[in-house]
Amino acid sequence: MPRPINERRLGAPIPPRVMKPAGIPARDLEEVRLGFDEAEALRLADLEGLYQEAAARSMGVSRQTFGRIVEIARKKVADAILNGKAIRIDGGEIVIREQGEMNMKIAVPSMNGIVDEHFGHCKEFLIFRVEGENIVEEPSIPSLEGCGCKSGVASILARAGVTHLVAGNMGEGAVRVLGSQGIIVVRGASGQARAAAEAFARGSLADSGVGCAGHGEPGHECKD
Numbered sequence: 001m002p003r004p005i006n007e008r009r010l011g012a013p014i015p016p017r018v019m020k021p022a023g024i025p026a027r028d029l030e031e032v033r034l035g036f037d038e039a040e041a042l043r044l045a046d047l048e049g050l051y052q053e054a055a056a057r058s059m060g061v062s063r064q065t066f067g068r069i070v071e072i073a074r075k076k077v078a079d080a081i082l083n084g085k086a087i088r089i090d091g092g093e094i095v096i097r098e099q100g101e102m103n104m105k106i107a108v109p110s111m112n113g114i115v116d117e118h119f120g121h122c123k124e125f126l127i128f129r130v131e132g133e134n135i136v137e138e139p140s141i142p143s144l145e146g147c148g149c150k151s152g153v154a155s156i157l158a159r160a161g162v163t164h165l166v167a168g169n170m171g172e173g174a175v176r177v178l179g180s181q182g183i184i185v186v187r188g189a190s191g192q193a194r195a196a197a198e199a200f201a202r203g204s205l206a207d208s209g210v211g212c213a214g215h216g217e218p219g220h221e222c223k224d
Helices: 036-047 052-059 063-083 153-159 172-180 193-201
Strands: 008-010 017-019 031-034 086-089 094-096 105-111 124-131 134-142 164-166 184-186
Touching (some): 008 052, 031 063, 036 052, 036 063, 105 193, 124 193, 134 153, 172 184
Parallel strands (some): 008 094, 105 164
Antiparallel strands (some): 017 086, 105 124
C-alpha cells in the first residue's frame, strides 16, 4: 500500500489560475497542471531564494520530499515554456498556514547578556520563544569560530527553529545568508538582549537597514 501524502503547508493562499501563450485559444493548447504545493516550492526556492532545508521546514516536509517537489515543478514549467503549453495552477494536498501559527523564535547575538554590535564576533546567541504575550528564554547557542555568516551558524540557528534574528549591526552578505535559511533579520537593536527581543515581539522594533559599521576597518575580517 503506498504511503499517504502529508498535507504541505503554504505560507499564503495561491489563487487557481491558467497561464497560456498569447494569441492561441486555450482550447487548442495542451495543459501542464502545477499543484499548489509545486507552486509554493517554486516560490520558496526560486523567488524567495531559500535553501532547500529551510524551504522544506516552511512546507512541513522533509528535505528529500521538497527536493522532489521542486524538481518536478521546474520540469513542468520548462515543458510549458519550451513546448508552448498552458500552465494550470490548481489542486494538491495542501493546508494554508494561519497567521501566527508558526511560533516566533528570536535569536539575539549577545556578549554577557548585551546585544553584541557585530553578530559575527558575539559570544553566544540568546534564544527567546514568543508564546502569546509572553517571551520564554531557551538554552543559548554558542557562537562558532570564524566570522558569523561564514561559520555555518545560520543553518544551526535555523535547525533550532529560529525565525528572526535581532541584532545591532550586520552586513548585507550576512543578511542574505540568514535569509536563505528562512531567518528574518532585524537590525538596530542595542542594550539588554532580552529587552531587545521583547521590543521586537511587541512590534516596537523594526529593521534599521543599517549595515555593519566595522566593514573595511583594519582587523575586521568579515567582508560580507
